[in-house]
Amino acid sequence: MLVVNHVSKSYGKFEALKDINLEFSNGVYGLLAPNGAGKTTLIKMLTTLIFPSSGEILYNGTNIARLGEKYRELLGYLPQDFGYYKNYSPRQFLSYLGALKGMDKKVVNKRMDELLKLVALEDVATKKMKKFSGGMIQRVGIAQAMLNDPKILILDEPTAGLDPKERVRFRNLLSELARDRIVILSTHIVSDVESIANEIIMIKDKQVLYKGSIDEICKKIAGMVYETSIPYEQANMFKKEVFSLSEKQEDGLLKIRFISKKTPEPTWTAVKPNLEDVFLYVYRDDIQESGAS
Amino acid sequence: MNVLRFELKKAFQSPVVSILIMLFLFFNFWLIYKHAGIREELKVTNQLVERFGYKIDSEMSAKLQDYYQSKLQKMNKLTNEKFGKTYERAGDFFAEYEHRNKELSEEELHVITETAIVESYYELIQKIDQTYRHLDLSQNAKMDIKGYGLSGKTAEVTREYYIKLKNRLDELIEAGEHKNLFFIGYVYHMHSFLFKDLMRQMIFEVMILVVLITGHVTTYEFQNQTCLTVYASKRGRKLMLDKLVANLFASLCICAVILGATLLVYFLVFDYSGLWGIPISSFFNSEFSFPYISWWKLPFGIYLSCVLVVFIICQLFFTVITYSIAVWIKNNYLVYAVFAILFGFCVLIPGIIPKNLTAIFWTRYTPFSLILNPHLWFIGWNVFTPKKYEWTTTVIWTCLLAIATVVTFLKFNKEQID
Structure with missing residues (x-):
């Protein structure tokens, strides 16, 4: 050992x-x-x-x-x-x-x-x-x-x-x-x-x-990861309220995977967190810093 | 599996090393070739040694005189037939030589030249006692003190030095060490040619190769960024120990190649066959008014061996010095630069020290100063070539470099390898 x-x-x-x-x-x-x-x-x-x-x-x-x-x-x-x-x-x-x-x-x-x-x-x-x-x-x-x-x-x-x-x-x-x-x-x-x-x-x-x-x-972020689809024009506003993990285009809408500690809304679908979600969430400051630099 | 084999491969795989070895050997062979014109004349010395032995005494001198007279007669017979003229001395012929060389065959010219050489030996033998009688070493002390601007303690050291050298000279004369045949130094300068021109050239050539190889092998992993893989292996940092051994072995190989090939050609060109046992302090080895006085009785063969030992030890010192620098610096180009600076510093320092300080003597006890005058190794020449200079330098630097190597290992063992 x-x-x-x-x-x-x-x-x-x-x-x-x-x-x-x-x-x-x-x-x-x-x-x-x-x-x-x-x-x-x-x-x-x-x-x-x-x-x-x-x-x-x-x-x-x-x-x-x-x-x-x-x-x-x-x-x-x-x-x-x-x-x-x-x-x-x-x-x-x-x-x-x-x-x-x-x-x-x-x-x-x-x-x-x-x-x-x-x-x-x-x-x-x-x-x-x-x-x-x-x-x-x-x-x-x-x-x-x-x-x-x-x-x-x-x-x-x-x-x-x-x-x-x-x-x-x-x-x-x-x-x-x-x-x-x-x-x-x-x-x-x-x-x-x-x-x-x-x-x-x-x-x-x-x-x-x-x-x-x-x-x-x-499990550290269990119950905090969701997916939802929103119109593109609402995307910026929405991303200010949640922590976006990934985004993709689907049926003319933006399908977004995110973390939120707020009470979920009816349009949000709770999903099982994966390791990448934890990684992005834990290192959000480092990632934003490296992205900014 | 043998790690040393791989380290040695790194030493010799560089094309620069192979090219330099070939280039240096070419330089050495060229130097020998340029001097080779006298090789036929040098054979006469061996003929004389074969005929009379090399020890000069009254019996030998008488026999040589007879031999010389017969040679002179033979020569005069020849010149009488050719030019209707005879000579008192063979040397006189050569005053007119320029005008008559075309009229003589190779063989005829050889007879006259040989006679002139035998004549030189005969005449010089008569001057030996007189030359040594007139040697006044107290004058040498005065000249050194004046010439180097020495004063106070250093002037005192100089006077003491020449007293010691005088004792040795007396001992040498008493033992008749000077009364031996050898190549005529005044004419052929064979001591300077072999031990100054050729040996010093080889010292610098081997030093360049040794420094290049040692810097290259020691920093190899850091230059190629394999240090992380290599030093995390089982062998780990002990690889530096293997590198030291490989560097020393590579240096010995370089010495063997350069010295071996050059000296082989040298002794094939110049015949020393009968001269290996002749003391280096022989009167005939003298090239200037002051003769070479070795501190001990050293026959030519032993003297050459001692010079080669010091040569090799110096190269091993340069290997360890370069190695120690390389372990600290890890960039081969910087290693070469630092070595060059160290060399320059060690050579220049004795020259800038005030002449009344004994530091002008002991700062010369470095391999860098030592290699500058290999023709004076083991010889009392001036106040800067004291008795045991070579061995003292060797012992001091063996101790210093042993300490440096231990410190280097300890440092490397605790070093962060990033």
């Missing part, structure tokens, strides 16, 4: 994360927050790339900093900005990382064959990566993260650059992998985690806001 115990992280006077408490056992954990919320900082602490300013991270009761190599050999990590050597082929790159992961050459070769097939790169396994598309590079990144069959798989924005078909395939793969390991998937794309995460962790104002199953989190 991986435990984050009262962890805070500061850079000088700037506090990136404050008193984070989390527990991870086998399963998929979706770390969901807008960009800049501190997801990557938390992940870098989980991968020992940076160290907490206070608090500790424990794996099976021992501080991961003290475990060192013993902890990192259980780790698979795909960083957000996955760097690669443009003059290396996927095989050469994976061989190098296999060596760094302390793997036997024969095991690496066998595992490479499996993974390159899995990420559909077996045809370009010996081609230099400088000619690869963003999606292909990302698939190399996924392969390297899984190379040592990690007990803890940490993926920071793993679907960036993947096409819809690859995303679906990747999600299915993670669901399968998560049966006997911890998979932590950091993203700001709700659909990446909605269908596969056992638990969602939402970070806001440098702290963990919610941690729970999707159903539990969605």
Whole structure:
């Protein structure tokens, strides 16, 4: 079990994360927050790339900093900005990382064959990566993260650059992998985690806001999400009174999905909240700010 | 699997390294080629050593005289037949040489040249005792003090230095270390050519390559943004230790390639076969009025070995210096710039220190100052080439760089990798 115990992280006077408490056992954990919320900082602490300013991270009761190599050999990590050597082929790159992961050459070769097939790169396994598309590079990144069959798989924005078909395939793969390991998937794309995460962790104002199953989190706004159709000319006025989640045109009217704490009107239809609704509602200030900027 | 192998691959995969190695070897071979015109004349030294041995004593001197006389007779026979003229000295022929060279065959010219070389040896042997008798090291002390503008404590150090060198000179004369045949330094300048021109050129060439490679390998992950993946792997930050070993090994490889290839060609071109055991302090090795006086009795082979050891140690120092800078800076171009600034600083500092402060001496105990005069390593030449200068510099910098490496590791282990 991986435990984050009262962890805070500061850079000088700037506090990136404050008193984070989390527990991870086998399963998929979706770390969901807008960009800049501190997801990557938390992940870098989980991968020992940076160290907490206070608090500790424990794996099976021992501080991961003290475990060192013993902890990192259980780790698979795909960083957000996955760097690669443009003059290396996927095989050469994976061989190098296999060596760094302390793997036997024969095991690496066998595992490479499996993974390159899995990420559909077996045809370009010996081609230099400088000619690869963003999606292909990302698939190399996924392969390297899984190379040592990690007990803890940490993926920071793993679907960036993947096409819809690859995303679906990747999600299915993670669901399968998560049966006997911890998979932590950091993203700001709700659909990446909605269908596969056992638990969602939402970070806001440098702290963990919610941690729970999707159903539990969605209950936070249960009874507040509605849909209605209104004429376009009333839209601006209506949106001032409610928090709009999504809008679409339907039969000459504007079909709007929204959150309201007011007593519902007869034309409103109560709907079951989904994770995206919670995400948009929780981070409404951040989203408006980023939209404005 | 071997991480070192991958790190070494990074060192040598750069085409810049291969191109520079080829370019530098070309420069070295060109330098040797430019000097190669004297190689036939140098063979005479080996012939003399083969015939009489290299130790000069009265018996050897007498035999050499006989040999010289027979050579001169043979030459005069030839010149008499050709030009109806004989010479008292072979050297006199060459005063008229310009006008007569076309009238002689290669073989005939070779006979005269060989005689002139043997004559030089014979005549110089007669001057050895006189030359060493007239050496007055207290004058050298005065010249150093005046020339460098030394005063107070530094002038005192200079006088003490020359007393020590005088003791060594007396010991050298007593042991007859100077009385050995070698290439004639006044004429061929082989010591300067090998240890100053060629060796110094190689020192700078290898230094450039070593700094380039070390900066490149050490910052590789940070330059390619693979640092997050790599340092989160099992090996983690210990990879920096592998990089240090890989850098040191790569530097040794570069030394082996540049030194190996260049010296192989050098010794194929210039025949030293009979001279490896001759002390470097031999009178014949002198190139100026003041002879080379090594602080210890060092035969040429041992001297060359010592020079190569210091050469390699200096390159390993440059590797560790570059490595330490690179771990802190993580940008290879900045690393090169900082190394260049450090080099300039260390070389310039002794020159701007007031001449009455002993700091003008100890600020020279850096590998940067050391590499400037490889032809004077282990040799007492002036107050700035003290006894044990090379080994003291080596020991001091081994300690300093060991501390720097430990501090660098500790720092990197606690560093945030972003």
